[in-house]
Amino acid sequence: MTDLAQPPDRFREEARAQLADERGSAAYDGVTQRLRTGRLAAWDELPDVEKLRERAYEIRMRTIDDLDRHLSAFRDQVEARGGQVHVCGTAEEARAAVVQIAQAAGATLVAKSKSMASEEIGLNGALEAEGMQVVETDLGEYIVQLAGGHPEHIIVPAIRQTAPEVAKLFEQVEGAPVSPELQELGNVARRQLAEVLRTADVGVTGANFAVSETGSICLVTNEGNAGLLTSVPRVHVALLGLERLVPTLDELAVLLQLLARSATGQRLTAYTRLVSGPAGPGETDGPEEFHVVVIDNGRSRLRETRYREMLACIRCGACINVCPVYRKSGGSAYGPVYSGPMGAVLVPLLARLEHAPSLPHASSLCGACTEACPVKIPLHELLLELRKDLVEERVTSGRERLAFVLWSFVWSRPLLYRLSTTLARFGQRFAPHVGPGRAWTSGRALVPLARRRFRDRR
Amino acid sequence: MFPDAVADAESLLSEAGFEVEFPRAQVCCGQPAFNAGHRTAARRVARGFARAFGHELPIVCPSGSCAAMVAQHLPALIERPPFEIWELSAFLAAHDSPVPKRNVGRRLAYHDSCHMLRELGVADPPRKLLEASGGTLVELVRPDLCCGFGGTFSVRQPEVSVALADDKLAAATGADALVTADPGCLFQLWGRAARTAPSLPVLHLATALARGVGT
Amino acid sequence: MSREELLERFVRNAEEARFHVHRGDPPAIEGAGVSVALHGLADTGSVVIAASPNEPRARHLLCTVHVSLLAESRILPDLATLFERLERPLPSSLSIVTGPSRSADIEQRMIVGVHGPAEVHVVLLPA
Numbered sequence: 001m002t003d004l005a006q007p008p009d010r011f012r013e014e015a016r017a018q019l020a021d022e023r024g025s026a027a028y029d030g031v032t033q034r035l036r037t038g039r040l041a042a043w044d045e046l047p048d049v050e051k052l053r054e055r056a057y058e059i060r061m062r063t064i065d066d067l068d069r070h071l072s073a074f075r076d077q078v079e080a081r082g083g084q085v086h087v088c089g090t091a092e093e094a095r096a097a098v099v100q101i102a103q104a105a106g107a108t109l110v111a112k113s114k115s116m117a118s119e120e121i122g123l124n125g126a127l128e129a130e131g132m133q134v135v136e137t138d139l140g141e142y143i144v145q146l147a148g149g150h151p152e153h154i155i156v157p158a159i160r161q162t163a164p165e166v167a168k169l170f171e172q173v174e175g176a177p178v179s180p181e182l183q184e185l186g187n188v189a190r191r192q193l194a195e196v197l198r199t200a201d202v203g204v205t206g207a208n209f210a211v212s213e214t215g216s217i218c219l220v221t222n223e224g225n226a227g228l229l230t231s232v233p234r235v236h237v238a239l240l241g242l243e244r245l246v247p248t249l250d251e252l253a254v255l256l257q258l259l260a261r262s263a264t265g266q267r268l269t270a271y272t273r274l275v276s277g278p279a280g281p282g283e284t285d286g287p288e289e290f291h292v293v294v295i296d297n298g299r300s301r302l303r304e305t306r307y308r309e310m311l312a313c314i315r316c317g318a319c320i321n322v323c324p325v326y327r328k329s330g331g332s333a334y335g336p337v338y339s340g341p342m343g344a345v346l347v348p349l350l351a352r353l354e355h356a357p358s359l360p361h362a363s364s365l366c367g368a369c370t371e372a373c374p375v376k377i378p379l380h381e382l383l384l385e386l387r388k389d390l391v392e393e394r395v396t397s398g399r400e401r402l403a404f405v406l407w408s409f410v411w412s413r414p415l416l417y418r419l420s421t422t423l424a425r426f427g428q429r430f431a432p433h434v435g436p437g438r439a440w441t442s443g444r445a446l447v448p449l450a451r452r453r454f455r456d457r458r
Numbered sequence: 459m460f461p462d463a464v465a466d467a468e469s470l471l472s473e474a475g476f477e478v479e480f481p482r483a484q485v486c487c488g489q490p491a492f493n494a495g496h497r498t499a500a501r502r503v504a505r506g507f508a509r510a511f512g513h514e515l516p517i518v519c520p521s522g523s524c525a526a527m528v529a530q531h532l533p534a535l536i537e538r539p540p541f542e543i544w545e546l547s548a549f550l551a552a553h554d555s556p557v558p559k560r561n562v563g564r565r566l567a568y569h570d571s572c573h574m575l576r577e578l579g580v581a582d583p584p585r586k587l588l589e590a591s592g593g594t595l596v597e598l599v600r601p602d603l604c605c606g607f608g609g610t611f612s613v614r615q616p617e618v619s620v621a622l623a624d625d626k627l628a629a630a631t632g633a634d635a636l637v638t639a640d641p642g643c644l645f646q647l648w649g650r651a652a653r654t655a656p657s658l659p660v661l662h663l664a665t666a667l668a669r670g671v672g673t
Numbered sequence: 674m675s676r677e678e679l680l681e682r683f684v685r686n687a688e689e690a691r692f693h694v695h696r697g698d699p700p701a702i703e704g705a706g707v708s709v710a711l712h713g714l715a716d717t718g719s720v721v722i723a724a725s726p727n728e729p730r731a732r733h734l735l736c737t738v739h740v741s742l743l744a745e746s747r748i749l750p751d752l753a754t755l756f757e758r759l760e761r762p763l764p765s766s767l768s769i770v771t772g773p774s775r776s777a778d779i780e781q782r783m784i785v786g787v788h789g790p791a792e793v794h795v796v797l798l799p800a
Contacts, residue, residue, distance in 0.1 A: 015618050090730070139787050140778035158778050166779055185777065186784035191503030193788060212762050224734045224774040224789025230729035230766060241586045249756035256752055258684055262776075267686075267717045268752075272769040272787070280765035282726035324604045325611075328618045362615065364608025365493060365570035394572070396495065404491050408499035412506035439613035444649030445622035447459050454461035455482050 001043050003122050004335055005355035011333045018330035028327050029371070034240040035321040038265020039372070045267075047270050050413040052150060054178070056258055057376040058310035059251045064303060070212040070245045077215025081277030083290035091121035094295045098204065098237055099126055099292055104239055105235045107132055111218075113226035114138040115206030116154050117295055118241045119337045120350070123204070135196045137225040143169060152331030153339065155263050156382075193225065203229030207240040208314070209255060210292065213248045216276040217292060220259055222269045230275050236287040238275070249382040255314060258374040262316040267375050283424045287379065306385055310345050311377045312436045318340075319369035319379055325362055335357060341369035341379045348386055353426035354395050360386035410411070419455075425449045462639055466668035467520035473668075474555035478518075484510035489527040492535065492608045501523050513541060518545040520664045522574025522640040530577055532671045545574055547639055547663060550660045551583035558671030561593035567633035568663075569626060569647065571640035584639050584663050591667050598629045605638075607646035623650040632659060635671035639663040675749060679715050680797075682745045683748045686718030690772035699740055700794060704737045706736035711767075713748040713795070714757055714759040719771040720795055723756060734774070739790040741770070746800035 018024055043049045063070055075085040088094035102110055110132050112118065123133045136145040140157040144150065144171040151157030161169070167180040170188050178188050205226045207217040217238045219226045221336025230236050246252045260266040302308055319327050320340030331339040335356070338346050344363055348356040360383050369379040389395045410416040428449055431437035440446065471478045492500035496566050507528070511517055519525040525545040533540045550557070566588050574580050587594055606612065606622025613619075625647050630636040636651070636658060638644050646658040659671055674682070687694050699707070706726055717742040720741040724730045733739050749755050752769070759767075774789030785791040 001637045012615055012617070015466060015615060019617055019621055027780075034781055050779060072710050081765075115459070135787070139776045143778065147692060156781070161779070165741070165782055182782055183784050185779060186787045190787050197788065211789075214513045214761070217765060222774065223776050223787050225767060227730055227734050228788060231734070249759070250753065253753040254749075266771075267690075268719060268769065268771040270772050270774055272719075272771070274763065275765070276763045276767075277765045279730075280724065280726075283724060283729065283765060284638070285729040285731050286724065286765055308725065324606065324622050325615070325618055328621045329615070351652070351786075358614075360495075362613065363610045364572070364604045364606060364610070364619070366604035368572075368602070368604070369575040371576060376484065384493065384495070385494070388497050389495070391495040391497070401496065404494065404496040404499040408488075408502040410495070412583065413482045414485060414506075414510075431710045436610075438612040439616040443616060443653065444623070445652035447645055447648060449459060449463045454464040455480065 004337060004351035006335050006347070006359060007125065008358045011196065011329065011358045014202045014333035015329035019109055019328060020335065023162070024330065025328070027159050028330060032155055032321045034328050035264060035317065039262050039318055039321065042261035042265045045281065047263070050208065052254065053259060053374055053376050054345060055254050056374060057312060059246070059254060060375050061309070063245055063247055064243060064308060064311045067242065067245060067300065067303065067427060070247055071242065074210055074212035077212065078277070078290070078292055081215060083215070083277050083292060084232055085294060087294045087296070089296045090369060091295070091297050092119045093125055094239070094293055094297070095126040097238070097293050098123055099130055099235055101235065102127060102132060102202045103130065104403070105201055105289070106450070107235070108205055109200045110134045110202045111200035111229055111233065112136050113206065113221070114141050115239050116337060117205065117206055117241050119151065121297065122297070123239070135193070137193050137197055137229070139186070139223060145171065150336035153320060154315055165329070166387045172392070173293060176342050177425070195227060196365050197228045197232060200233045202237060203233035203237040204237045205229050207238045207244060208259065208394040209244050209290070210240055211249055211252050214276055216254060216274045218256075219273045219275065219282045220256070220269050220290055221271045224271060225407065227271050227273050230273065230287070232286045234287055234290040235291070236289045237279070237293060239293045239295065242294055242296050255345070259316055262318040263373040269275060276328065281302070302349055307345070307349055307382060309377050310349060310382060313342055313377055313378050316374060322368040322372045324366060325364060327338065329362065333363065341383070345379055345382045345386065352456055353386065353393060357390060357395050362371050411421060421449070421453060425451075460644065463641070463664045464664035466664035467518070470550065470555070470664060471518060471667050473558070474550060474553070477542060479515065480622065481510040487524050487527045487532060488535070489524060490609055492527065492531060494558070495553050501535050502531055507532065508536055508538055511541060513539065514550070516544055518544050518549045520639070520662065522571040522578060522580065523642055526573035526577035527627070528656070536577045545578055545580055545639065546568060547587050547621050548578070548580045551586055552640055557587055557591050557667045559586065559592040561591040561666065564593045564598045564634045564671050565592040565632070566583055566666065566671060567596050567630040567636045568601065569598060569599050569605060569636060569638045569643060570626065571638060571643045572604050575602060576640060587663070587667055591670070595673070596633045597625070600629065605643045607642045609642065610653040612646060619646070620650060623647055624654070627655045627658065633658070634667065635659040637661050637663050637666045637671070679750065680747050681717060684716040684797075685750055686715065686757060686793065687713075687784060688706055688718065690718040690770060691793070693743060693792070695794060695796045696757050697796075699742065699796045701742065702738050702794075705738040705740050706732050706765050706790070707742065707781075708766060710741040710743040711747065713743045714751055714755060714769065714775045715748055716751040717771050722768045722770060724766040733768065733770060734789040736790050738792045738794070738797060740794040742796050744798045744800060770792050
């Protein structure tokens with residue numbers, strides 16, 4: 001899982017670059033505000049959103065407790081209708097499974113719709129290494145692909161590209177000038193991608209949920225390209241994380257009540273599609289082959305831990321939109337796939353803590369994420385747990401651990417505390433030059449310590 | 459760091475008719491270590507809290523985040539029964555305590571400390587008290603938005619931390635003072651204002667109520 | 674909820690979802706894709722289209738204008754009711770469509786018709 005790994009200093013470097021980018025910062029302000037406002041209005045419309053959230057949490061946790069059984073039922077249903085399920089323990093196995101399916105189909109062109117799971121496992125590179133062309137057909141992902149970047153938000157990947165920049169990217173494909181007028185850009189994208197959608201040998205989509213009772217995958221989208229990829233290419237591959245299973249359609253309905261509202265503020269997205277197999281008898285379109293690739297990649301390991309609630313995540317982005325740290329630092333500070341609070345929790349869990357040590361601390365623990373999560377994951381509490389693990393697993397530096405140990409000895413004893421504050425008063429002029437003091441005083445004044453403590457005045 | 463604010467808190471309580479004890483053995487609830495993941499260190503300090511404070515009297519604290527720590531995490535951390543702990547404004551409001559009218563004619567902006575807002579659910583009491591002190595409350599555009607302190611976060615990601623403080627100070631333009639009920643937020647906002655917005659007084663709630671923002 | 678209330682609710686929400694709603698005769702639009710809807714959902718103003726030998730999965734996507742024909746009697750209150758009522762086995766593909774295709778990926782401003790139809794109509798047919 002080298003893709004998700006984050007050297008410790010990277011977050012701060014990327015955040016600084018984002019802070020210096022005025023236009024990028026304004027774009028982030030705009031996106032997060034729009035999506036947050038949308039969610040609040042959409043939640044407000046619901047008669048009892050708290051009750052709905054609790055139901056959603058209960059459904060998710062109950063399913064996670066029994067994942068093996070649901071996976072088995074899902075597989076039986078899919079296979080009964082002629083589809084195939086590939087359960088992959090690692091990212092490597094998942095990549096290999098998709099490559100094998102595509103090669104068996106003699107594919108030269110693979111068209112994709114948005115799938116964060118495919119980013120997580122690094123699928124595109126694996127297909128390209130085998131000589132296949134891979135084209136993202138989701139407008140935002142297409143833009144990011146042309147720009148050679150990574151998605152900066154799980155719902156709206158191309159936050160920072162302006163219309164003129166997009167026009168320039170499209171021109172490279174078009175070989176002719178492209179107007180930066182918005183609807184015109186949409187028409188150009190539609191045209192450029194229509195050929196891809198029509199001629200791709202294999203369509204790879206994500207899946208928001210998988211219903212085990214009916215062997216269906218559920219796709220929640222706004223553009224329509226994902227639907228086309230489940231209809232036109234001869235082979236359809238749906239990728240999803242193991243934790244996306246939902247036992248029944250009734251329970252899916254509860255989650256669908258929350259997903260679009262929490263992600264974009266819509267009651268439902270333009271297209272909510274349930275695919276339950278390859279083309280049925282007599283049907284004139286639809287794939288001959290329907291494959292579902294179920295990815296574990298560290299998820300099942302989490303079930304037995306304090307972090308199992310993170311598996312409830314429905315990837316709506318609500319937490320990302322309220323996070324003040326995300327808004328200022330930008331998505332790429334967290335890495336190429338998952339960002340914001342859900343990224344700060346999930347990436348250290350999937351990639352291992354020592355490979356992403358700064359992420360649990362990329363938070364002021366304000367708790368807005370927990371407040372916004374439709375399935376009530378206690379995100380900021382999970383960050384607190386990860387911080388504890390960093391210390392106990394000795395990923396945190398020996399120097400920091402020693403500093404806190406010393407501090408705790410002094411500040412648990414009233415006399416030593418008195419001594420420390422006296423020394424602090426004398427030492428405060430040195431503080432701006434030492435470690436944390438320096439980090440503080442580069443932007444802020446230090447409060448001058450008082451001559452008399454409160455306790456001495458009474 | 460803010461002994462005046464503590465003195466102001468005490469004076470508000472005694473003027474409201476309460477007898478205030480200050481256990482001199484008290485030091486800290488352990489929150490800075492707890493939030494940074496240093497549980498053992500936090501536990502050591504938190505035990506000191508338990509030695510200084512008993513369970514007989516209600517404890518009033520002029521810090522939203524400390525009150526939240528003692529209420530939510532401390533009992534489990536040191537395996538003791540819960541303490542009766544109140545954040546200052548919640549206590550004053552719950553007891554209908556009068557406050558002096560020292561802010562007549564002043565426009566006051568109030569910043570919600572994250573822990574006080576989300577962990578204690580205390581949002582109305584400080585506002586009501588500021589209005590009762592004669593001030594006109596000017597709602598910040600996003601009062602719930604974090605000031606960027608976050609304990610060690612403020613020095614691990616200082617640039618982001620300062621950028622958040624800047625947003626908060628910018629939102630307060632036009633107010634006669636920015637008021638907060640948490641020393642962490644105060645440290646952050648006062649510290650940044652001292653560099654970039656020196657004409658905006660940034661005060662603890664206790665000071666704003668006891669002596670007025672014009673001080 | 675009475676039939677009339679359900680219908681009224683559907684019309685209101687479908688229009689809010691940017692459907693053009695017609696009663697009785699389908700509009701004559703050249704080149705429009707036309708589908709018979711399995712159900713309508715009142716709460717969200719959605720039409721439900723099931724794949725079948727008569728309804729290719731992509732028909733409601735491979736056009737710039739799409740028309741759904743919906744019998745008034747087939748309007749249900751919401752998604753939960755739809756899922757309760759759906760006959761098993763499910764169609765190989767089932768789409769719940771709530772407005773035109775759209776994206777706000779560029780500068781957070783909305784455009785329509787990427788990649789499905791930019792214009793969508795619902796024709797309500799009396800029971």
